[in-house]
Amino acid sequence: MAIEMSTSYRAAVRTGLPHATIVVDHFQVVQLANKMLSTVRRRATPPHAADEDGPPTPGGGPDTDCCATART
Template sequence: MSTTYASAAREALPHALLAIDGFHVSQLANKAIGDTRRRVAHELRGRRGRATDPEYTIRGLLVRAEEKLSPAARGKLLCASPTSAGTPASRSAPPGARRNTCAPCSRSPRLAPASRPAAPTSTGP
């Protein structure tokens, strides 16, 4: 909620409770995640992100609910962290080479599931 809207509502309706709908809360959170992703990419490389940068390739995963992430998606998130993706070795990899070379991905193609159970994907018995 914008501060202008909140102050106008408080002035016009001093006894009313302010409510924010879930859509706009999610929208603000997703915008903050995108802004942070762009800032980190710029700090790591000193330039705007490119489509081949790990931070760009996982942009959709960053805003996905945790229970909807597959084990492969979790691995992509872990391997694209600034500590693994920002190393000189991963930046100097030749085009088409696999950039995600963090320890979990090099040990096993499948990662352990999250500590909490995932939501069911079907409604059948």
């Protein structure tokens, strides 16, 4: 029987169907893994201070022009 990841669901199935094989719905597993990954990512990534001019540029700074050609 496929169930959600909840101890109350598992207990109810075990009571009503003691010989049933219990599996967890894969959506629930993926959802939990994504939540945990996001939690770790937020802890591991330092907060970003916004520049006065807006979002950061691809080159790294406000004076960097990522598409500029070499000046001669």
